[in-house]
Amino acid sequence: MTGRGGRAVGRLPRQGLLGALLFAAPIISLPAPASQEIHLTIADIGGPGFSAESVSARLSGPGLSRLELHLGRLALAGRAWRDLSLACADTRIEPSAIRCGRGRLVVHGKSVPVSFAYLAAAKKLEFSVTPAPAEQWRVVAARLADGSWQATVTINGGRVSRLAPWLHAQWPRIGQGRLEGVVKLRGAAGGLAAVDAAVSVAGLAFSNASGLHAGDKVGGALRLRAQRRGGRWDWRADLDWRKGEVFWQPLYFAEGGRHLTARGSLDARSVTLERGTLALDGVGSADLAGSWDRAGGRLADLTLSAGGLDLGGLYRVLLQPFLQQTALADLRVRGAADLEWQYRDGATRKLDLRLAQADIEDGRGRFALHGLNASVPWTARGPARAELAIGGAQLLHIPLGAVRVPVEMNGSSFALGRLELPVLGGRLTLEDFRASLLNGSWQWHFSGGLTPVSMEDFTRALDLPVMHGTLSGVIPGVDYRDRTVTVDGALLFKVFDGTAVVKDLVIYDPLGRAPRLNANLDMRDLDLGLLTRTFSFGNIEGRVDAQVNDLALSAWQPVRFDARVASSAGDYPRKISQKAVENISALGGAGAAAAIQRSFLRFFHEFRYAKLGLSCVLRNGVCLMGGVERAPQGYVIVKGGGIPAITVIGYNRYVDWDELLERLKRITQGNVQPVVH
Amino acid sequence: MNTLRPNYPALFLAALLSLWWMPGAARAADLEINTPAISALKQSMQQRYGQLAPYYGNGAVGLTRDGMVALRDAGAVPLAQRQRVSALVAQENQDRAALYREIARANGHPEWEAEVRATFAQRWIDKAAPGWWYQGANGNWARK
Structure with missing residues (x-):
């Protein structure tokens, strides 16, 4: 002194x-x-x-x-x-x-009751403050013979807000909360040398100005022991947070058990966690080690290792809040995870993730993975190999079968060798799949092919009118970057015994809120027999070519195209059933079908035709219809030829697209007879 | 008892509709253009509106100058609801960003997105109900 x-x-x-x-x-x-x-x-x-x-x-x-x-x-x-x-x-x-x-x-200006006693022989001071009824802070301090001192602070019903002057200005402000417990301090001429605290808090409420870091009715207990060794403190802590809720944007912890035991050290530069165990109810427990850079106010390094984590809880409590702006914002997740994470200098150095029997489903049904077992030993530098085994999956409603996926990883680059995905009875082959994470966004590329898949399953999966036959094809280079899928060259499919070429395919934001697709389609020699049987449309024998130019889908619905379907060139049988004629007529509203019913033509079940065709230019929800050639006040849809022949003429040039789809649906579902006036 | 209270859902719908029927904004951009994606976004935003309305009203959520919404006073939301409201705000912003992008694309001019957004930003604020908070051009919050 x-x-x-x-x-x-x-x-x-x-x-x-x-x-x-x-x-x-x-x-x-x-x-x-x-x-x-x-x-x-x-x-x-x-x-x-x-x-x-x-x-x-x-x-x-x-x-x-x-x-x-x-x-x-x-x-x-x-x-x-x-x-x-x-x-x-x-x-x-x-x-x-x-x-x-x-x-x-x-x-x-505030007056509070105090009492004290100084005992000279023992060199002991007892000091007690009673700032409010049922609240007492009592200090018993003594100087020992060797010149050191010790003090015991006993807190009964102490308001946590009294500690405000010692709390960091950046920390949330304490509203309510009561402290109970004992803090023992020991010191010598050099200052404080040891702390031993056993305190509990109840009804703690705190919040920062914005309300983004706040807690309410928080209750728990802290046991802290710390000893100074030279310029360093060694500490052990046991924190048991039993009650109350905390929102620490974006994380929210509802009522429930959380427990941290830790030991480490503290010096002027950093707080070191030598070993800790963190347990979160509903997630699991993890071993931690790391250090906090006090000067920089940042996490310098952290190693976290955890086994048998509940993947659902982990996603809900710790991951989902950070994924709100991504396609992973709304998942249903089940399974178990083992995790080892090393973080240093602002970046992940190593992430070793193991998943067992995980199910991951998008809440909006865009994708799902089932029975996923994975081992992903990723490191920031150098090659590593991940193994994924997927029991089944679904992408944009198309089911994919079980597959094993070995992934070659090298930092933020990922590559697959040749991969065959079972899809709808066929196989989707991916060649040379490469993905990389660049400036926080993903890019990937692949090429591949599709061995015949069932059109029936494919169309059912996409909730389209059920079609028959098979679909197979060649997929040239497909690229994804800037949230856009582009295809180099043409996708070539075999469908309805003909060919379909998809060119200039671009999909913006395929998993986003407003996916948009642009493409040109060119289909040749489609077998009308297969096509019409599919649509329970009435039978048409023959072949057609179809072009869909300037196709634009918004949220997977057509908003614009110039489409034209017309008989293919060449020599093949051309027959159309009476039912098909009626249905074609019904598509354009009332009209030609009535003529059949009224005339002798009704005695024929099948007619011959020279050519048929229909075109639709879709703009603003309205289809401008046309046929194979002009007719007085209309257009020819089916032009007769041979005996018996029939010509079908459409008169409605403007047809509402939704109305047209509705009619097509009624017809193809076969539960409504075509309307004949 | 609440006969004098403004009908906020109706005001909001009116605001939304007037945005779609707004003539001649953003150069030649047709802001009333409709596509299935726009319909879906509009529907999604209208459904969410019911959940966000109380928080526009009490100032927890405000309209930003860039056509988005922000959790400006989380303290006005009960603690247990803060994460949900924060997520609603994030989802609303995703929808809004997608809406501006989609309108620009549907007009055949993706590069108009910023102008579409700016026009909407001003209109959201113009049509906001009394008492709602919005961000002025200088970035400060003000109450309507």
């Missing part, structure tokens, strides 16, 4: 009273005469962890029982107060002690 510039009045040694209060120096031993007054002023005074300036004390009254102490400034553990005064009307100065039972401490 140092005292400077003191001026003692009366017989009290210069440091006596303050020394007693601050338990630093010997006490006076002389009882004072009844009427005597003692004044003491000290410019400043200090000790381990505290300093006081402009100190003045006055003892007066009968037996010097009235104490008035004023501190111009008091600094304690790094925080300071101005103008503190302490008054005690029942001060007792005994040969070996000074006691005050009913004192009042005034800070910032």
